[in-house]
Structures are given as C-alpha cells and as structure tokens.
Amino acid sequence: MTIWPDPERLLIARYLASLGLRSPNSRTYYKQALNSFQDVAERYAELGKDALLAWLQASSAVWAVTTRLHRTRIVDRFLDYLLETGAIERNPVVVLRDACNIKQCMPVWRALASRDPDGALAELHQPRSFGGVLGEIMAEHVVLMRNRGYKYTAQPVWLLRFDRFLQLNPALQDQPIGVMLEHWSAAKKTRNHANECEKLKRLLGKILRHRDPSIPPRRPDPHPGKEVAKQWRKPHIYTPADVRHMLDIARSYPSPRAPLRPLSIYTMLLLAYCAGLRRSEVARLDLGDVDLQGGTITIRLTKFYKTRILPLPDTVMAELQAYIDARRRVGASQDPRSGLFWHEQRSARYTKQAVAWLLVDVIRRAGLKPPQGRTGPRLHDLRHSMVVNRILEWYRTGINPQDRLPFLATYLGHRDINSTLVYITVTQNLLHYANERFRVVGAPCLGLGREVQP
Structure with a gap:
C-alpha cells in the first residue's frame, strides 16, 4: 500500500538522516530537491510519468538545465529508498527504463526533460534481448552451454548483436539464415566485424546441428581471423629496470586523503608482475588468501574456473607482510573474507576497474606510456x-x-x-x-x- 507522499514529510527526514551527509550545503540541496518533488507529487493521484514531467517543468524555472539533471539523481535515489521501504508500489523512472529496455535511469530523465518527451522516450527504446525470429533457439543454446559448465560470455554478445540487427530489420524475418548473415556481414566493413561474423556463422551452424544432426558441418574460413591478427599490438616487454622504476613511482604515489593507497598500489604492482596475476585476480584477492607461514597466495575460481596456489619468493612475502601490517594499523577489516586491497575512504575492496586505472596511471607516470590515449604499453603486458x-x-x-x-x-x-x-x-x-x-x-x-x- 502506498504511504507516500506523507503530509508530515517524515520519510524525507528519515532518508536524509540515513545518508549521514556531513556538509550542511549538501543537506540543504537534498532537502530542497525532495521537498519540491513532493510538492508536485501531492497534486497527482498516481506517481507516474505525468508527475515526473510536472516536477521537471516546475523546477526549470528555478534551476539551470545541468543543475536540474543533477537534482534528478537525488530524486532517483530517494525513489529507490521509498521502494525498498515499501512506501511506494513502483518506481516510475524504473518503469519507464524497463519499458525502453535500457539499463540506466539518466537517459530517461534527459528524455523527460526534452521538448518532446514522448518522441525522446521512443528513440530510447531498445529491442528486447533474444526477441527476434531466432531468439528462442539462441537463448536455449546459451542456457544449454552454461548448464554444461561453460562461462560462455563472448558468444551471447555476438548472438545478441545479431538478434538486435534482425529486430531492427523486420524485412529479414522471413529470409533464410544465409541471407540474414549476408546482410549482417554487409552492415559494417571493419575487420573485427568480419571476424565476428565468421565466428557467428560457425556458432549458428553448431546450434542448428544440435537441433538437426543431419546438417553438414560448416568449413571455417581462417581469413578474417588472420586479418584481425595483423592489427594486434605486439606486447611490450618491461625490463627489470622498468619494473623497479614503476615500483618506486608507486611507493611515492600522491594520495594525501588515503595514506595507505601508495603501499596498496605498490603491492598490487608487485603481485601483478612477480605472480603474473590478471587485474581481476588482483582485485578478488581476500585477506585469507595470503598464507604468510607457507609463503603462498591462493587464486580462487578465476578464468576456466581454476583455483591455484602460488608459491612466492621470500622477498615478495616480506612485502606482503609489511602491507598487511600497515592495512591493520589503519583500521581495515581483519575478516579473512575481506578484500586484501582495502579502500580507506569506502571501506571496501578495490574493483578491477580501479586496480587497472591506478596501475596504468603508474605506467604513465613512469614515462612508459603517453599521458593520454590507449597507445603504448598495457597493464596486461606485465x-x-x-x-x-x-x-x-x-x-x-x-x-x-x-x-x-x-x-x-x-x-x-x-x-x-x-x-x-x-x-x-x-x-x-x-x-x-x-x-x-x-x-x-x-x-x-x-x-x-x-x-x-x-
């Protein structure tokens, strides 16, 4: 049962208290945005698209466009809070987002704030996953392969792209699969697309043979793969001197608000090179994965569902010991399941994206990679x-x-x-x-x- 808007506005007060905002200005901004939103919502019997449009229209006279879009984030989080506490039955922004089949709410707000909200929402609409003429058999194949124990992450991406293409071109729905694939191949002229089309043809052939074993196997064409291989970058091999220089840069990494971060980056880089770890493996390390007595670390369920125990040199284990001691002194969780690389400001583990960004920044600061862009040595080259x-x-x-x-x-x-x-x-x-x-x-x-x- 809907209990918001509440006349006393207690839910807004409770929500603000739960945020623990430190800055008085932030509390004022939040309160203004939420109170103005409730003023408008109280005039509508149902919290839906009309209420959202009315609030955006009313706020346009008070705030600039950029400020108004920023305030929508405040309203977004408040609506999530109301839904979690049962104060509302549905989040109108999420309803519109799901209707458009997109993953983020901000495009919905931008569409509502435009001059033609209905037209903008229609342009946001994306085809439903596996909603095309071949969607059912492709979805069944993905489920089958995952039930067999395969991660199967790349193949569904190829299938979804092809399925989306078929939904956006309804004239191909009644054509043979060979004609569909010919049009899909002609959609782009890049080498990567040609290689993906070749992989897709082999995959669809496999799917159809599962359903009808009498279909002869398709002979693969290696040419697209060879063309893509020509544009691959040759790995950069860091010399031991390069690695030592990067370690020195990591130790002196500027981080006044997070004193543990330089030592964290130093230890990340040390493990990435000495143990040959992938960035995801570095990010997923738990405190309990380090065995200081045995001189090993445990890498759990990574690529190909493998778990392995890696022995490390005494010098590396000594650096790990120093990092774990420093981690304990700053108040990090001592739960064995907590992240080894602990973020001081968020009290959580570093994500693999954060690990990659920090280590790439060290490579740039060491002068081995240009200040901007994707050119130059990569993190995986370690x-x-x-x-x-x-x-x-x-x-x-x-x-x-x-x-x-x-x-x-x-x-x-x-x-x-x-x-x-x-x-x-x-x-x-x-x-x-x-x-x-x-x-x-x-x-x-x-x-x-x-x-x-x-």
Missing part, C-alpha cells in the same frame, strides 16, 4: 613480461625452458601449454639465449662443425 623474463632467467641458469613450460602454464592458470606460448614474445635477448643453447646442445647432435670425412 603478465607477458613475467613470462619472458622468467624464461630468460632459466636460460641464464642453464635450465631448459621447454621442461619448465608445463609448470609455468599451471602457475599462470592456463588450461594447457598452448595458451602459455602466446605469452612468449621473442625479444633480442631471448633469441640470443635460444641460439646459444642450440649452439651448445643442438649443434653437436647434428654433427655441425665437424670436418667432412672423404
């Missing part, structure tokens, strides 16, 4: 560098890297050695040591260098 530098160290100590590659694949969390081979970038140093090993070991086996006998 993982490539770990592999190459590890193999170089094996060559220097007289170890045959081929014997150690299965162990390296397990350490990196790969399914097999083929995935690890992708990370072996041939550098001048690596080529030199490989040639030297062939000269010492391989050449005598082939009889090279011996005098030819008559």
Whole structure:
C-alpha cells in the first residue's frame, strides 16, 4: 500500500538522516530537491510519468538545465529508498527504463526533460534481448552451454548483436539464415566485424546441428581471423629496470586523503608482475588468501574456473607482510573474507576497474606510456613480461625452458601449454639465449662443425 507522499514529510527526514551527509550545503540541496518533488507529487493521484514531467517543468524555472539533471539523481535515489521501504508500489523512472529496455535511469530523465518527451522516450527504446525470429533457439543454446559448465560470455554478445540487427530489420524475418548473415556481414566493413561474423556463422551452424544432426558441418574460413591478427599490438616487454622504476613511482604515489593507497598500489604492482596475476585476480584477492607461514597466495575460481596456489619468493612475502601490517594499523577489516586491497575512504575492496586505472596511471607516470590515449604499453603486458623474463632467467641458469613450460602454464592458470606460448614474445635477448643453447646442445647432435670425412 502506498504511504507516500506523507503530509508530515517524515520519510524525507528519515532518508536524509540515513545518508549521514556531513556538509550542511549538501543537506540543504537534498532537502530542497525532495521537498519540491513532493510538492508536485501531492497534486497527482498516481506517481507516474505525468508527475515526473510536472516536477521537471516546475523546477526549470528555478534551476539551470545541468543543475536540474543533477537534482534528478537525488530524486532517483530517494525513489529507490521509498521502494525498498515499501512506501511506494513502483518506481516510475524504473518503469519507464524497463519499458525502453535500457539499463540506466539518466537517459530517461534527459528524455523527460526534452521538448518532446514522448518522441525522446521512443528513440530510447531498445529491442528486447533474444526477441527476434531466432531468439528462442539462441537463448536455449546459451542456457544449454552454461548448464554444461561453460562461462560462455563472448558468444551471447555476438548472438545478441545479431538478434538486435534482425529486430531492427523486420524485412529479414522471413529470409533464410544465409541471407540474414549476408546482410549482417554487409552492415559494417571493419575487420573485427568480419571476424565476428565468421565466428557467428560457425556458432549458428553448431546450434542448428544440435537441433538437426543431419546438417553438414560448416568449413571455417581462417581469413578474417588472420586479418584481425595483423592489427594486434605486439606486447611490450618491461625490463627489470622498468619494473623497479614503476615500483618506486608507486611507493611515492600522491594520495594525501588515503595514506595507505601508495603501499596498496605498490603491492598490487608487485603481485601483478612477480605472480603474473590478471587485474581481476588482483582485485578478488581476500585477506585469507595470503598464507604468510607457507609463503603462498591462493587464486580462487578465476578464468576456466581454476583455483591455484602460488608459491612466492621470500622477498615478495616480506612485502606482503609489511602491507598487511600497515592495512591493520589503519583500521581495515581483519575478516579473512575481506578484500586484501582495502579502500580507506569506502571501506571496501578495490574493483578491477580501479586496480587497472591506478596501475596504468603508474605506467604513465613512469614515462612508459603517453599521458593520454590507449597507445603504448598495457597493464596486461606485465603478465607477458613475467613470462619472458622468467624464461630468460632459466636460460641464464642453464635450465631448459621447454621442461619448465608445463609448470609455468599451471602457475599462470592456463588450461594447457598452448595458451602459455602466446605469452612468449621473442625479444633480442631471448633469441640470443635460444641460439646459444642450440649452439651448445643442438649443434653437436647434428654433427655441425665437424670436418667432412672423404
């Protein structure tokens, strides 16, 4: 049962109290926005689109456009609060968002604040997921593969794009699948789109063969994949000196409001390089995953649903010990399930996006990457560098890297050695040591260098 708007406006007071706003100005802004919204809502029997339009119209005389859109965020969060507490039966903004089949509320507010709200809302409308003529069989296939234990994240994206294309082109609904795919292939001329279309053709062939085994398998075309591979950037291999320089930058990272952050970034970078961790693996580390006595860390259920326990050198474990001690001194949670890399201001773990942004910023500050843009060395190149530098160290100590590659694949969390081979970038140093090993070991086996006998 709807109990808002309430004449005494107690719900607004309770909501403001729950926010714990420190600034008096913030409390004033929130109160003004919510009281003006309730003034308008009280004039309507139902909290719907008309009430939202009336409030936006009334507030246009008081606030500038940018300020008014900012105040909609306040109203948005208040409506979520009312829905959670049962004060209203439905959130009108969420209703409009769901009707448009979009994920965010701000585009709905912008459409309502435009000169033609109905037309703007119509333009926001997106096709329903798997709502096309092939949507049912594609959705069933995704469910089937996930029930078999596959993550199956990339393939649904290809299928959804194709499904959306079919919904926006209803004239293709009655055409054969081959004609649909031809039009989809012609929709864009980029190399990536051509490669995705080739993968989609193979995937749809697999789906149709599941339903009718008499359909012959389709012969794959490797050409689109080769064309895409030509534009891939070659990994940048950081030298040990580069890594030391980045570690120095991380230790002195400017962060006056979060004193623990420089040491957190330093430890993130140390693990990303020394253990070859992915950014998501760094972000998901829990405090209980670090075994200081055993000198190991546990990486749980990452890519390919693998869990692995990684031994680390004593020097790295000493740095981890120092970070955990500093983490405890600033009051971080000591629950083993809490995030290892703890955010002081939010009292929560760093997300993988935050980890990536901070470490990339360190790379930029070290002068290895331009100040802006996506060009230059990447964060994932640390993982490539770990592999190459590890193999170089094996060559220097007289170890045959081929014997150690299965162990390296397990350490990196790969399914097999083929995935690890992708990370072996041939550098001048690596080529030199490989040639030297062939000269010492391989050449005598082939009889090279011996005098030819008559």
